[in-house]
Amino acid sequence: MSDSSKNKIMINQNKLLIVFGGIALAVFVVIVIWWNQKKIIDINGSSLVSPSVVDKMGIITGTKCTNGDGRLFSVMMPSDPETRPLSGIAQADMVFEMPVTPGGITRMMAVFQCEQPEKIGSIRSAREDFIPLAAGLKSIYAHWGGERSALTRLNAGVLDNLDALTNKGGAFYRAAGIKAPHNGFTSYERLANASELLKYEPKNSFAGYPHDDKKPNRNLSNLVDGIDIDFDTIYDVKWTYNPESNTYSRSRGGRPEIDKNNNQTVTASVVAVVHTTWTPLAGQYINVRVSGVGALEVYQNGVIITGTWQKATAVDSKLFFYDHEGKEIKFTPGKIWVEIAAK
Template identity: 30%
Template sequence: MRKWAVALVACLLLLSACSKEAPKTADKEKKKAVASEKQGKDLPYTFPLTGIGSESSTDGRAFAVMINNFPKARPQSGLHKADIVYEMLAEGEITRFLAVFQSEKPETVGPVRSARDYYLHLAKGLDSIFIAHGYSKEAKQMLSNGFIDNINGIAYDGTLFKRADFRVAPHNSYITFDNMLKGSKKLGFDLYKTPRPFTFLKENAVKGLSGKEASYASVAYFSNDIYTSVYEYDTALGKYKRYSNGELTIDLDTKQPILLDNIFITEMSHTPAGEGGLRDIDLESGGKGLLLQRGKAIEVEWKNSGGRILPYLNGAEAGLVPGKTWVNIIPQDPGIPGSVSLEAN
């Protein structure tokens, strides 16, 4: 009897504990549901370069970083957290990236590479702090004249910029986000100058997107397949994945793929500008473009609006799908018809 009494008391205590735990568990699930529901509603703040909502302030300066795209520099670090990436020819048939960070803060970015003058203009248009390691003659002159707030690895190699031991120069220069902030504060840069927002589509407009089927897109830079950008639309994710030379573009450190909501392809005049395949690129005149969103492609125009390269449709700025954007700037000759291939599933 004494054993049965002890067992009964133990059961009662267990039931009591469970009854207290049940409300706690229910409360947790309720909080999760409320948080999930809240994410689907309009939030009080919006990041200017992605259109993604936030519960806290989205103010803050953008950082525009020159990223190496030489095969020995792949996979790169930090690209998966960039709000927008511009891909352009740096020299010869070699492309280089300008990765702009504002909504997310990458732990490490690189390999960081040298500047060209047209990248400086794009960075300036977004009111960003420009990060590079080296420069062309024209870019050096612009930086020396104070064209844009900048931090360069030529001056801070081994301090703000670190050399990775698993790659060889010039494909091994990296900078952390903490060091971007540290250098900016040291140089007295304004860290609260928020870039002007892009135009973004509302949810209903995103669902109603139309255009030519474009679940696959290939963007070639001349005949060099090593620098051909390929995009494949993942219907389950509702985003594009990027491939380069047949390999998925991923983050070196996290192995996360680059996932994109907008692919903006523009053709611009490219003219020779010196030895080594350097060139001038006309960022001002406007021209033909393609905008890929949610597996669809539409023909647009590009215009330079206050230093920003934007898509226009029927005379008005075309809205972007909230999320991340990749911009391919290609030579006008051969232009989009000769450089871009679209396919449906």
């Protein structure tokens, strides 16, 4: 073989080495970038898994939630028969229900984080005894006006709130074809946009609730398949356990509770019954005690857990749920309803 032929072969080999070397370097760079996105190394050398790799969890539900670090919205909703079915109620992560009159007429506060309904309502007025519950969740409180004492506290800045009477940020609207006052609605997107315009903190700061997906042993001492909440007759609530889905289906006034948005039956993984007292207010309303200590039953996995609820007097203190041994109850993952039975 001539010297010129040998030189050509060597040149071609060098070119191939350069090409393959370039490909190998490119692959290495891609791997490094991917690895750095997957893990973040802190100053101590330990690895922290990036949120883009691990799914976020809902602080209320304990289930996968793309908005797991988003701040909660607590929205006032009615129980009036004329407003049924409600829109968005089945999509709430947590719902509080309590009487607002001596006769047992109830009102609800639906809490949203993970699911973001396109329609929520109708919307109702603020009540003073719901304010500590909303504040305890570090949430943004959404309402349509309110009783005088409640508005006084809200206007004093006790917690971030969105009021449809002033409608700053345009969160609320009147739906056509529905008679007032039952035609007030909002959406998750509207609430979020209005909160941004008002410069409210968008990130969650509530500690959340502990969860455990292990099912306990069911026996005759703790087995409960139905829960009855005695409000006024047309407001009476019944929850029925479904072992196949491990959830409780809600009915009200003898009829299944349906969400108007999707025609789905309202269900919950956990139903907590909080026992407390109320005192009369001027006029036809009552004030329900939501701070202090009281008896509690928690229903989940088809069984009952007895214990106590506790909330400090600070308006933004967390509402705790303890078992009979004084340990914080770990909820089964899923939606939570808190039924406040006041006498």
